[in-house]
Amino acid sequence: MSVQLSFPSNALFVGHKNPDTDCTCSAIAAANLWGGTPIVQGELNPETEFVLKHFNVEKPAFEDNFAGKDVVIVDHNQTTQSAASVVEANILSIIDHHAVQDNFFFQKGPIHIDMRTVASCCTIIADYYADMNVEITAQMAGVMLGGILSDTLGLTVPHTTDIDREVAAKLAKIAGVEDIEAFAQEMLIAKSDLSKYTAAEILNLDYKDFIFGDIKIGFGVCESLLIDKVIAKHDEITAAMQENKKNGYEAIFFAYVDLTTNNSVVIGADDADYAVLEKAFGIAKGDLGVSLEGKISRKNDFIPPVSAHYNS
Numbered sequence: 001m002s003v004q005l006s007f008p009s010n011a012l013f014v015g016h017k018n019p020d021t022d023c024t025c026s027a028i029a030a031a032n033l034w035g036g037t038p039i040v041q042g043e044l045n046p047e048t049e050f051v052l053k054h055f056n057v058e059k060p061a062f063e064d065n066f067a068g069k070d071v072v073i074v075d076h077n078q079t080t081q082s083a084a085s086v087v088e089a090n091i092l093s094i095i096d097h098h099a100v101q102d103n104f105f106f107q108k109g110p111i112h113i114d115m116r117t118v119a120s121c122c123t124i125i126a127d128y129y130a131d132m133n134v135e136i137t138a139q140m141a142g143v144m145l146g147g148i149l150s151d152t153l154g155l156t157v158p159h160t161t162d163i164d165r166e167v168a169a170k171l172a173k174i175a176g177v178e179d180i181e182a183f184a185q186e187m188l189i190a191k192s193d194l195s196k197y198t199a200a201e202i203l204n205l206d207y208k209d210f211i212f213g214d215i216k217i218g219f220g221v222c223e224s225l226l227i228d229k230v231i232a233k234h235d236e237i238t239a240a241m242q243e244n245k246k247n248g249y250e251a252i253f254f255a256y257v258d259l260t261t262n263n264s265v266v267i268g269a270d271d272a273d274y275a276v277l278e279k280a281f282g283i284a285k286g287d288l289g290v291s292l293e294g295k296i297s298r299k300n301d302f303i304p305p306v307s308a309h310y311n312s
């Protein structure tokens with residue numbers, strides 16, 4: 001029997017910038033398990049708001065100054081996904097399910113790292129509850145279920161594992177969610193209501209920086225059941241991307257993800273960006289952008305070809 005993982009009570013459990021449901025709920029559930037404070041690095045999106053409200057769980061506090069603080073990183077492993085001050089933090093652990101690429105959180109000494117090939121960071125956190133024999137409350141089961149359903153789009157994305165499915169079923173039972181599919185649909189509806197956001201806000205809702213060598217790119221994604229309403233703002237979104245590009249970016253990309261068809265159209269800020277997309281995906285630009293059938297995941301479908309392009 002190994003010694004159980006523990007963290008000091010002042011530890012901050014930190015999800016990535018432009019928080020999504022998985023990172024927010026991972027931070028909440030992990031802080032609840034180990035003791036400590038869940039942190040978000042930005043405004044919650046409408047889906048996360050819906051999940052927290054549904055299970056009557058408090059929003060995490062906002063923080064982006066991590067200098068000198070004890071930090072447990074959840075749902076990311078690259079400095080580009082966190083505030084700049086994170087490099088001055090005392091990182092205790094990284095618990096994540098993303099590829100290890102450039103800009104990893106390198107540390108001076110050995111730390112605890114747990115990276116698994118599951119589709120949601122909440123799946124990993126739920127496993128720690130089981131491992132440590134800690135009873136999961138209905139509230140914590142609800143938020144972790146929310147994280148899993150969010151990252152897997154209701155357990156439908158191809159990289160969903162049997163472990164994610166198993167854990168989701170167990171959590172749903174504890175949380176009192178009888179119909180997982182119906183609940184996932186409610187989450188998607190909440191996520192798709194982007195009426196209160198400007199084009200620039202939509203661009204930044206689910207937006208990540210990636211650095212390949214000395215090249216920085218931005219990649220935003222919008223997954224929606226009502227993607228036509230977002231595409232109606234195409235000119236404004238393109239203008240916002242061009243504005244963003246001035247901040248030291250080689251390229252800015254954005255994916256319109258249609259959750260009714262599971263097809264995506266990836267757009268660029270300008271002709272140079274479209275040339276990159278055409279090369280990376282081997283597909284000519286159409287009226288709107290580069291159309292990708294059956295591809296919806298930034299982590300699995302969009303970033304690998306773009307990364308291969310810049311690293312070649």
Ligand SMILES: [Mn+2]
Pocket residue numbers: 022023075097119120121151
């Ligand atoms: Mn995640």
